[in-house]
Amino acid sequence: MLYKNKQILGVGVFLFVIFVLIPWLIHVSGRWDFYYTLTSVALLSIASGGVWLTFYIGRINIGQGAFALAGGYVSAILVVKYGVSFWLTIPLAGLFCAFAAVLIGFPILRLKGVYFAMITLVLTEVARLTALALPITNGARGISSIPLPGELSIFGLTIIPDFSTIENVKLAFYYLAAVLMVVSFAALYRIVNSRIGHLCRSLQQNEELASSIGVNTAYLRVIAYAISSFMGGISGAIFVAISRSIYPASFPVKDSIDFMLNCFLGGLGYVFGPMLGTLVIYFGWDVLFTTGKYQLLIYSSVLILLMLFLPNGILSLRLPGKKGASK
Amino acid sequence: MSPILQVKGVTKKFGGLTANNNISFDVNEGEILSVIGPNGAGKSTLFKMIASFMPTTNGEVLFNDERVSNLSPHVVAQKGIVRTFQETTIFKSMTVRDNVIVSHHLRSKANLFGYFLGTKTAKSDEHEFGRSADDIVDFLGLGEIRHELASNLPQGHLRALGIAIGLATNPKILLLDEPFAGMNHDETMRTVELVRGVRDRGVTVLLVEHDMPAVMNISDRIVVLNFGEKIAEGTPFEIQEDDKVIEAYLGSEDDAIGI
Numbered sequence: 001m002l003y004k005n006k007q008i009l010g011v012g013v014f015l016f017v018i019f020v021l022i023p024w025l026i027h028v029s030g031r032w033d034f035y036y037t038l039t040s041v042a043l044l045s046i047a048s049g050g051v052w053l054t055f056y057i058g059r060i061n062i063g064q065g066a067f068a069l070a071g072g073y074v075s076a077i078l079v080v081k082y083g084v085s086f087w088l089t090i091p092l093a094g095l096f097c098a099f100a101a102v103l104i105g106f107p108i109l110r111l112k113g114v115y116f117a118m119i120t121l122v123l124t125e126v127a128r129l130t131a132l133a134l135p136i137t138n139g140a141r142g143i144s145s146i147p148l149p150g151e152l153s154i155f156g157l158t159i160i161p162d163f164s165t166i167e168n169v170k171l172a173f174y175y176l177a178a179v180l181m182v183v184s185f186a187a188l189y190r191i192v193n194s195r196i197g198h199l200c201r202s203l204q205q206n207e208e209l210a211s212s213i214g215v216n217t218a219y220l221r222v223i224a225y226a227i228s229s230f231m232g233g234i235s236g237a238i239f240v241a242i243s244r245s246i247y248p249a250s251f252p253v254k255d256s257i258d259f260m261l262n263c264f265l266g267g268l269g270y271v272f273g274p275m276l277g278t279l280v281i282y283f284g285w286d287v288l289f290t291t292g293k294y295q296l297l298i299y300s301s302v303l304i305l306l307m308l309f310l311p312n313g314i315l316s317l318r319l320p321g322k323k324g325a326s327k
Numbered sequence: 328m329s330p331i332l333q334v335k336g337v338t339k340k341f342g343g344l345t346a347n348n349n350i351s352f353d354v355n356e357g358e359i360l361s362v363i364g365p366n367g368a369g370k371s372t373l374f375k376m377i378a379s380f381m382p383t384t385n386g387e388v389l390f391n392d393e394r395v396s397n398l399s400p401h402v403v404a405q406k407g408i409v410r411t412f413q414e415t416t417i418f419k420s421m422t423v424r425d426n427v428i429v430s431h432h433l434r435s436k437a438n439l440f441g442y443f444l445g446t447k448t449a450k451s452d453e454h455e456f457g458r459s460a461d462d463i464v465d466f467l468g469l470g471e472i473r474h475e476l477a478s479n480l481p482q483g484h485l486r487a488l489g490i491a492i493g494l495a496t497n498p499k500i501l502l503l504d505e506p507f508a509g510m511n512h513d514e515t516m517r518t519v520e521l522v523r524g525v526r527d528r529g530v531t532v533l534l535v536e537h538d539m540p541a542v543m544n545i546s547d548r549i550v551v552l553n554f555g556e557k558i559a560e561g562t563p564f565e566i567q568e569d570d571k572v573i574e575a576y577l578g579s580e581d582d583a584i585g586i
Contacts, residue, residue, distance in 0.1 A: 201421065202421075202429045206419075208400075209416050209418065211404070212378065213404060214401050214404035223439065
């Protein structure tokens, strides 16, 4: 019971920090630019959380950029060309990506290890080239001057006001991203700590045995991959709304690799690993900016050292022996 | 009584190599039937085909008169034919108890979404699986170490865990692939008792094995393979007296002279 109380307290503190303390600190210090940084961290960690789930079933996924890009385009096209409400395009972008993941996943999820990783890496590039070639995505010129999100109302009741009437749009986007992040990770936590997580771990550890105890491994893999891509899609959709533009190069291969690194760095055994990993990598990179031309050298050396000495991620420092995955 | 499992003319060819040639035998409900043979006789191949881990080239396997060959492993497992593995195949980074709990998959009443939402059915499933896992773990003498990580277990316990995983699926037939391999005499005798216990729970046991004394001790009937062909079938006593079997294992007198 004590453990449970501690958990509730932890969640409470976390929610307080992101919804009250951070906006207050920013207000006091006047560093409004931090909103953009933190919003990006929240959105990137949603996409990384998806990648983490594919790791959890034993697949190295370096293709999340493809789904973030696809989600971004779906939202942009629906908003600009068809006048669909931005709020509706968030789930639609996610569903589009989940559906695409099912189609792509059935054949490629049969591959394992480095072969699957290579295919997903290619996927990011395929998505970029597709966006370049299709007429609907407007080629290299991309889609720009996307309107701000409009009002979200149900039965005449305004739930979210029109963003163009809000004084502080940065804060609004920050809240939107933070809420989505909390919901996404709550869902991930629930998946991992229910029997579904158990089944995912059985896949991760031994697919042959999993199928011999009656688990439909192909089905479960595709489900996990679809959820993963859904998360990539919604984060892409919101990114586009913030930058109000999207181009084929909006989510390059580097992003796909970063999503994976975030998971590695945070810890593959911990649900909240990708969140922490994203924060550390994003800020770490920015802090190193002051070192000028040595930025990349220091950054990559630190990453290599971390992987060597903390193979289970940063969170393994705090919770020795209590691996979130083997509850 | 009609047989629970019928192997009918099963053949497996790998290119020019015939691993199994036209093998037929029946397995009766509630018996322990062993498939034995020298190395390379095609025992494991036959096992894989029965559990649908590999398609047959020819012939079929019937379970309660229903064809079960050339399907997916998880479909065959759903029907009640469950295979354990030759090597100590377990979920290494889970505890003993979790290994057994996750293997209750086929008894799930709730679906994935139900587990996500934590519906009543899902909760009762999880409760039931925990209880049943404790039961099975105790039955196989793993009670003391139920919270140990599976990767830390010694050989003998790993084998017992393998059987526990198989039992958790509630199988009608359990296929055991070399359950006594690499064991000393005491461990073998203990495992023989376990396998008998499994049969006494109403599970038909089909096993592939090298260990002759153990096989003779445990089996109700034995099928002997050599070079992919069935050369004999019968009770342990009949098999011990069979000229072809003695020849396969010891070589004929002519061969002995040839050397």
